[in-house]
Amino acid sequence: MSKEIIKIEDLTREFIMGAETVRALRGISFTIKEGEFVTIMGSSGSGKSTLLNILGCLDQPTSGIYEIDGVKMKDLSKNQLATIRNEKIGFIFQSYNLLARTSALENVELPLFYNSKVSSEERRDRAIKAIEMVGLSDRKDHTPSQLSGGQQQRVAIARSLVNSPVMILADEATGNLDTKTAYEIMSIFQELNKQGITIVFVTHEPDIASFSNRTIVLKDGNIIQDKINNKVLSAAEELANLPKQDD
Amino acid sequence: MRLLNLLKIAFKAIVLNKMRTLLTMLGIIIGVASVIAMLAIGEGSKESIRETISSMGSNMITIRPGADDRGPARGSGGNVQTLTLQDYEVIKAKSELLSYITPVVNGGGQVINGSNNWPSTIYGVNPDYLNIKVVGLQSGSMFTDAEVSSASKVVIIGQTVVDNVFPDGQDPVGQMVRFNNIPFKVIGVLEEKGENTFGQDQDDVVIAPYTTVQKRILAIDYLNQIMASAISEDDAPEAVTQVTEILRSQHKLLDNVDDDFHVRSMEELISTFSSTSEMLTILLVAVASISLLIGGIGIMNIMYVSVKERTKEIGLRMAVGGKGSDILMQFLIEAILISITGGVLGVILGLGSTVFIEKFLHWPTNVALYSIIISFAVCAVTGIFFGWYPAKKASALDPITALRYE
Numbered sequence: 001m002s003k004e005i006i007k008i009e010d011l012t013r014e015f016i017m018g019a020e021t022v023r024a025l026r027g028i029s030f031t032i033k034e035g036e037f038v039t040i041m042g043s044s045g046s047g048k049s050t051l052l053n054i055l056g057c058l059d060q061p062t063s064g065i066y067e068i069d070g071v072k073m074k075d076l077s078k079n080q081l082a083t084i085r086n087e088k089i090g091f092i093f094q095s096y097n098l099l100a101r102t103s104a105l106e107n108v109e110l111p112l113f114y115n116s117k118v119s120s121e122e123r124r125d126r127a128i129k130a131i132e133m134v135g136l137s138d139r140k141d142h143t144p145s146q147l148s149g150g151q152q153q154r155v156a157i158a159r160s161l162v163n164s165p166v167m168i169l170a171d172e173a174t175g176n177l178d179t180k181t182a183y184e185i186m187s188i189f190q191e192l193n194k195q196g197i198t199i200v201f202v203t204h205e206p207d208i209a210s211f212s213n214r215t216i217v218l219k220d221g222n223i224i225q226d227k228i229n230n231k232v233l234s235a236a237e238e239l240a241n242l243p244k245q246d247d
Numbered sequence: 248m249r250l251l252n253l254l255k256i257a258f259k260a261i262v263l264n265k266m267r268t269l270l271t272m273l274g275i276i277i278g279v280a281s282v283i284a285m286l287a288i289g290e291g292s293k294e295s296i297r298e299t300i301s302s303m304g305s306n307m308i309t310i311r312p313g314a315d316d317r318g319p320a321r322g323s324g325g326n327v328q329t330l331t332l333q334d335y336e337v338i339k340a341k342s343e344l345l346s347y348i349t350p351v352v353n354g355g356g357q358v359i360n361g362s363n364n365w366p367s368t369i370y371g372v373n374p375d376y377l378n379i380k381v382v383g384l385q386s387g388s389m390f391t392d393a394e395v396s397s398a399s400k401v402v403i404i405g406q407t408v409v410d411n412v413f414p415d416g417q418d419p420v421g422q423m424v425r426f427n428n429i430p431f432k433v434i435g436v437l438e439e440k441g442e443n444t445f446g447q448d449q450d451d452v453v454i455a456p457y458t459t460v461q462k463r464i465l466a467i468d469y470l471n472q473i474m475a476s477a478i479s480e481d482d483a484p485e486a487v488t489q490v491t492e493i494l495r496s497q498h499k500l501l502d503n504v505d506d507d508f509h510v511r512s513m514e515e516l517i518s519t520f521s522s523t524s525e526m527l528t529i530l531l532v533a534v535a536s537i538s539l540l541i542g543g544i545g546i547m548n549i550m551y552v553s554v555k556e557r558t559k560e561i562g563l564r565m566a567v568g569g570k571g572s573d574i575l576m577q578f579l580i581e582a583i584l585i586s587i588t589g590g591v592l593g594v595i596l597g598l599g600s601t602v603f604i605e606k607f608l609h610w611p612t613n614v615a616l617y618s619i620i621i622s623f624a625v626c627a628v629t630g631i632f633f634g635w636y637p638a639k640k641a642s643a644l645d646p647i648t649a650l651r652y653e
Contacts, residue, residue, distance in 0.1 A: 037407065043450075058566055058647040079570045086568020097563045101263045111567040113256055116249040159567065 011064035026221035042218035090160025150181035186235035257580035278542020279593025282622035291611035328469035344486035347375035348425035365411035365538030371460025385433030405450035550633035582634025
């Protein structure tokens with residue numbers, strides 16, 4: 001079928017905390033094909049965020065192989081990794097990580113500043129398009145402190161989209177949000193997935209996982225379950241079915 | 248393109264964080280300004296001390312006859328007659344390092360005005376005398392060269408003499424006094440100078456043309472001494488050597504014969520001055536180094552902390568694809584912009600406060616170019632280095648480590 005975009009083999013990650021060695025990942029292997037929507041689940045401390053950070057080239061594995069499009073990440077220099085992060089990966093953090101006192105639009109533009117192939121006009125156009133896609137056109141000049149949590153997360157999503165990445169990695173992107181907002185965010189992800197972007201989504205909420213077509217469950221640094229979800233729910237429909245709340 | 252982007256990023260970061268930028272800049276501004284102002288005050292005091300000392304006649308040179316060791320009984324220098332008017336003429340003609348020169352003959356006597364009298368010393372000199380002693384007249388005028396050649400009976404008197412022979416406060420100028428029973432017309436009164444460093448009353452003098460004193464009072468044809476002043480204080484030692492050579496050849500002294508005269512500059516005064524000014528210089532350097540050190544530490548602290556607290560921002564920038572070199576360049580540009588702007592503002596503030604101190608506190612100031620250059624350079628380099636160094640460290644981290652930094 002479609003090609004493998006992510007391939008990991010026997011991946012481990014150990015943290016040295018003083019005298020103790022914490023083994024966050026204990027030899028994990030899986031592959032993700034282009035166009036998949038994968039959720040990684042597990043309780044806290046199961047290693048799911050560590051795994052996602054490695055997938056996002058933000059962190060290095062202690063051992064094991066990580067390939068994107070057949071390229072071994074271990075062989076790349078720091079600058080080449082930066083280029084991968086810039087051009088192939090959109091990363092969304094649980095805590096948004098927006099630049100304070102900077103408008104939503106400028107936050108979204110940020111990755112393009114580090115891509116010298118993009119002119120300043122193109123940068124502006126693409127940022128506006130990305131911000132439209134997450135439905136925040138009317139808030140594009142607001143700074144993060146003037147936006148709600150859900151809106152900040154949308155800005156972060158727009159920022160991850162702006163470089164037209166092949167995959168988006170989201171670390172508990174709905175963790176801080178109420179159900180309604182979470183479903184709104186999920187419907188954006190499903191929309192992006194339909195456009196062919198691979199999504200890896202870390203969460204600990206089972207209802208979020210039901211919007212994806214594959215769920216990998218981690219426990220204590222090992223994969224304990226990897227199953228295909230045959231009955232993918234539509235976040236947009238679920239959103240409509242939510243009981244009306246008094247705002 | 249890439250550099251332009253980084254310039255934009257750096258500029259945005261500076262504008263977005265006005266408070267942080269201002270505080271960082273303030274460290275540099277105060278550092279530069281205080282060093283400039285402090286050195287300006289120091290240099291000003293040094294200059295004013297130099298002026299005070301040179302107004303005391305620090306470049307004065309005196310030539311006296313030497314002790315007579317030719318006969319079996321040695322006489323003191325004052326009794327020998329080896330210094331002549333010709334010597335004066337020759338020195339005046341040949342030495343180019345002297346600005347003023349006068350022959351001096353002096354003798355004691357009684358100044359008499361009616362029933363008042365006072366013992367004083369009369370100095371026979373030429374009009375250069377006032378310039379050599381750096382003294383002016385409080386009233387009247389100096390005698391002229393014509394009055395010197397005609398041996399006129401005119402005198403200038405010091406304040407002490409005025410107080411004693413004109414006790415009722417009348418204006419002495421135009422009055423007649425007698426010195427050793429010879430009538431003189433008072434044509435001027437010297438400015439008060441007070442006592443000199445050796446406790447001698449410098450106002451207890453009578454000054455007259457040397458011709459008059461030679462012929463009418465002392466009846467001598469030699470000179471007691473020759474006084475001169477070097478063009479500048481620095482030229483004084485050279486002038487002494489030159490005058491010595493001129494006099495030796497004038498007196499036809501062989502190489503193995505000692506000088507029959509003594510040439511002295513105000514050595515004591517000069518050495519006092521140079522040790523004072525050396526101390527001041529040391530003090531200045533110490534004060535400036537300490538302020539630079541403190542300013543530098545201040546800049547270092549605020550730069551270091553403000554970059555360190557942005558470690559998370561650095562992590563984010565790397566996470567979205569900024570290369571280590573991009574981050575470094577951004578922080579370097581920021582540090583340069585802040586340091587240079589702060590430095591320039593500091594120079595302006597420093598110069599401004601110097602003008603203020605001079606105008607309103609009336610302290611002498613003198614802005615030295617080196618103080619501007621050094622303080623600017625030290626503060627800018629410190630600012631740039633400590634803006635760059637923590638950024639360098641942060642950009643070497645894995646993005647996730649930098650992002651997790653609290």
